[in-house]
Amino acid sequence: MYIAGGVSAVVASGALTKQFGKDVALNNKGSASGAASSLVKNADGIYEVKINSTPLEGHDRLNTPDLLGNGKYNPAEAAAAARLETALGKLERITTSSTDKNADFIITSGPYAGKTVDLMYTTKNLSQKEIDGINKFYEKNMTTSKSPGDIPHGQDQILQHLKKADLVPVDFSILTQKNQAIFMDFIKTLPKEQQDKIIIMR
Numbered sequence: 001m002y003i004a005g006g007v008s009a010v011v012a013s014g015a016l017t018k019q020f021g022k023d024v025a026l027n028n029k030g031s032a033s034g035a036a037s038s039l040v041k042n043a044d045g046i047y048e049v050k051i052n053s054t055p056l057e058g059h060d061r062l063n064t065p066d067l068l069g070n071g072k073y074n075p076a077e078a079a080a081a082a083r084l085e086t087a088l089g090k091l092e093r094i095t096t097s098s099t100d101k102n103a104d105f106i107i108t109s110g111p112y113a114g115k116t117v118d119l120m121y122t123t124k125n126l127s128q129k130e131i132d133g134i135n136k137f138y139e140k141n142m143t144t145s146k147s148p149g150d151i152p153h154g155q156d157q158i159l160q161h162l163k164k165a166d167l168v169p170v171d172f173s174i175l176t177q178k179n180q181a182i183f184m185d186f187i188k189t190l191p192k193e194q195q196d197k198i199i200i201m202r
Contacts, residue, residue: 047199051083058082067095068102076126088112103165118165121174138179
């Protein structure tokens with residue numbers, strides 16, 4: 001069973017470029033009709049994939065306590081992870097600390113098996129209050145440094161997630177169009193090696 005809706009983005013392994021080239025057709029079921037999702041590069045050279053439904057079975061399986069994070073259930077994060085499964089393969093929540101860079105999930109099947117996944121901008125419950133909180137200071141966090149010589153906190157968060165996991169989903173359904181553009185403007189300043197890790201889920 002699937003529920004419709006949900007727009008996310010993911011930051012993926014650079015191996016995508018080497019393995020699949022510019023257009024990547026993944027063998028998955030990205031919608032209730034079972035249509036395959038395609039991973040393609042957009043006009044800016046950034047990977048995108050469109051998945052419009054959330055498998056309820058995957059959500060229920062992945063909605064477990066985030067033992068390496070806040071220790072709580074995060075249903076909106078689980079929904080984003082379930083959508084990713086339709087494009088990247090089966091995920092499991094990571095429950096034991098292995099390094100100082102612990103991700104949320106690991107992919108256990110398909111061509112990305114063994115890759116770790118750490119989500120960004122997913123809220124706990126997808127409440128309007130949470131969404132408004134992320135968007136209210138997003139531009140300031142992405143453009144203003146707290147101390148001279150430091151990069152803005154929002155930019156640093158993106159870079160830390162890129163270091164933390166092989167795949168970093170970024171939930172664009174949370175961000176306003178203006179803030180999506182700010183995110184993209186920053187991503188386009190990164191070296192190609194890092195740009196090639198990014199996949200936007202729409």
